[in-house]
Every structure is written in C-alpha cells, then in structure tokens.
Amino acid sequence: MPFTPNDLTIRPITGPEELDLFRELPYVLDHELADDLAERRRRPEWMWIARRGDRVLARVAWWSRPGDLVPDRLDILDVLDGGDDARRGGAPGPDRLDVGELLLRTAMSAVLPAGSTPPEYGRFVAPDWRDTPASARTVQDRMAILRRTGAELFVERLRLEWRPGASPLPAPAGHLxxxxxxxxxxxxxxxxxxxxxxxxxxxxxxxxxxxxxxxxxxxxxxxxxxxxxxxxxxxxxxxxxxxxxxxxxxxxxxxxxxxxxxxxxxxxxxxxxxxxxxxxxxxxxxxxxxxxxxxxxxxxxxxxxxxxxxxxxxxxxxxxxxxxx
Structure with a gap:
C-alpha cells in the first residue's frame, strides 16, 4: 500500500524567502542555493519539501544550466536523519524512506515532462562515506529511495582538488x-x-x-x-x-x-x-x-x-x- 500519511504536507518552496526552511536539512551545496536561484540554475518550482507540522522531513531539488527549461540533474535528496527522527518529529525507522519516496514521486510528476526519462542523480559525499555506520546509512538510505523509483547506480566518481601552497605546481614537460x-x-x-x-x-x-x-x-x-x-x-x-x-x-x-x-x-x-x-x-x-x-x-x-x-x-x-x- 502506498505511504500517504494525512499529516504530511508536500509542496515546492514559494521562492528565495523560504530558503532557510529548505536548508533545515543540510548539504554542502546549501551556500550556493541563493545564487543558483538568482542565476536561474534552479527554480522554486523545482525545490520541494515534505513537512509534518513545522518540521521538514525530506527535500528534493533539481539543477540546470542557466536558462534551461527542464532540469539537467537531480542533485539534492535528503531525509531527516534516522537517529533524530523520533525526538524531532520525523518519521521513525523505515518510514523516513517512505516519506522520501512519496516526496520524490510527487515532485517528479510535477517537475519532469510527462513520459520522459528522469535526468541523472548526482550527489556529493565524503571520500570515506563507507567507513562509518552513520555516513554509510545516510548514503544508502538516499540510494534506497531512488531505487524505489527505478534508478540504479551508474558510477561513483572521485572529486579531486589542487591548491596553491598545499601542492607544488606540476613541472612543465619539455617533450610536447x-x-x-x-x-x-x-x-x-x-x-x-x-x-x-x-x-x-x-x-x-x-x-x-x-x-x-x-x-x-x-x-x-x-x-x-x-x-x-x-x-x-x-x-x-x-x-x-x-x-x-x-x-x-x-x-x-x-x-x-x-x-x-x-x-x-x-x-x-x-x-x-x-x-x-x-x-x-x-x-x-x-x-x-x-x-x-x-x-x-x-x-x-x-x-x-x-x-x-x-x-x-x-x-x-x-x-x-x-x-x-
């Protein structure tokens, strides 16, 4: 039976004035959201939340290149952490996955063109995300929600960085x-x-x-x-x-x-x-x-x-x- 709790509100945010509400669930990209909205890389109607009372239980958001009319990728999917659920009014235990699935399915039906293949999901995670039970569970919960809607793992990628002062400049090669x-x-x-x-x-x-x-x-x-x-x-x-x-x-x-x-x-x-x-x-x-x-x-x-x-x-x-x- 589909999970459809009567006390759950699912909707897009109204605009930049609700970014603080959207950011109740944290992610490393949160500091970019205001600029993304201003530059039309995101739109309020692509940024959805699930609430119970005054508590955000889950959120999803899509991103595009400036000016695109349809999203290019789903890059935000969060559910309230299971360790805090019962204390903070969240959905206890496995129910948080049901909340996330319901939110994602509802938002997808409203945001994406009918009959289209959803754009890929890409999520930044810690390099050692498998090494601690809490971080592994968080990543696996998000993946489980996506699998419920038909997504499968495509690839895991390394994110790499060179910083001046932290690493020497690589030497130029004379043979080319x-x-x-x-x-x-x-x-x-x-x-x-x-x-x-x-x-x-x-x-x-x-x-x-x-x-x-x-x-x-x-x-x-x-x-x-x-x-x-x-x-x-x-x-x-x-x-x-x-x-x-x-x-x-x-x-x-x-x-x-x-x-x-x-x-x-x-x-x-x-x-x-x-x-x-x-x-x-x-x-x-x-x-x-x-x-x-x-x-x-x-x-x-x-x-x-x-x-x-x-x-x-x-x-x-x-x-x-x-x-x-």
Missing part, C-alpha cells in the same frame, strides 16, 4: 608543444577520436546509443560550449612534427576553476603524455591566481586517478551517480 584549439571542428574531431577505448562511464554509455561523433557533439554542446571562461585556455598538445597527441580543456564552470576535459588520443596512450597535459592545464589555471583547481574522474578510471595524484591533486570527496533507464 602546446597550441590553442583550432576551432570547434578540430575539438570535436579530437573528442571523437578520444572516445576510442575510453574508460569514462558516461562516454562508454553514450557509445551504446550513438556514434562517437554524435557523442562528442552532444558533450560539446551540452557542456563545453556553455563555458564563459576564455576559449584560448583550451590547448592541444603536439609532437615536434605537429601531430596532436591529446588536449586539455581548463575552464571555469561558474563555481570553480576546473579541468573540464583531458584526453590522450588512442595512438599515443601509455607514453606519459597525460602528465604533460595535466601539468599544462593546471599551470594555466594557476596563472590566473585561482584559490583551487578541481577535477573529477571515475573511481574505476585508475590511470587517470593516478595521473591526478602525481600532479598533486588530492581526493576531497566522491560523487554518487544514479540513472533511470
């Missing part, structure tokens, strides 16, 4: 030359080639549904083309004979300086070129006097993770991604 990307066409050609043999879960999934070029075009249009940071930061690495061996896309994503994309072309892998590309991208951003450079890679992409660590990047978090089919 760097030049700006020669327009959109060249970049899409390079991205298409780089998808051969990729270890990236999103790239591999794209290749099950479309050609490598179609996947490259979509990635470019959905993400890279939207960056407002200078495109002359985007670089191709070449051998002395001008042959490209790879490329790196340093950028600012609206929140942080990032290594947005980095790849070695298939014919040149296994020769240490990734270290030179990463050093170049990191040094370019460091020259902008940034407080940090962030990056991410799949937990299973061991070669890329090792390259980031060699360059002085440290793991500061993980991201759990789940998808609906």
């Amino acid at each position: 030359a760097f030049r700006p990307v020669d327009g959109t066409g060249e970049l899409i050609d390079l991205m298409t080639s780089a998808l051969t043999g990729t270890l990236d879960a999103h790239g591999r999934d794209d290749l099950t549904r479309m050609s490598a070029r179609q996947a490259a075009v979509r990635h470019y249009e959905d993400e890279l083309a939207r960056f407002t940071s200078p495109r002359d930061w985007w670089c191709v690495a070449t051998l002395p004979d001008k042959e490209p061996v790879g490329f790196v896309i340093p950028a600012h994503n609206g929140y942080n300086p990032v290594i947005a994309y980095i790849a070695v072309l298939p014919a040149h892998r296994g020769k240490g070129h990734i270290d030179a590309l990463l050093a170049h991208g990191t040094r370019l951003l460091a020259e902008q006097d940034v407080p940090r450079v962030r990056a991410a890679t799949d937990l299973g992409n061991v070669p890329m993770a090792r390259a980031f660590r060699r360059a002085g990047y440290v793991e500061f978090g993980r991201e759990i991604t789940m998808t609906w089919s």
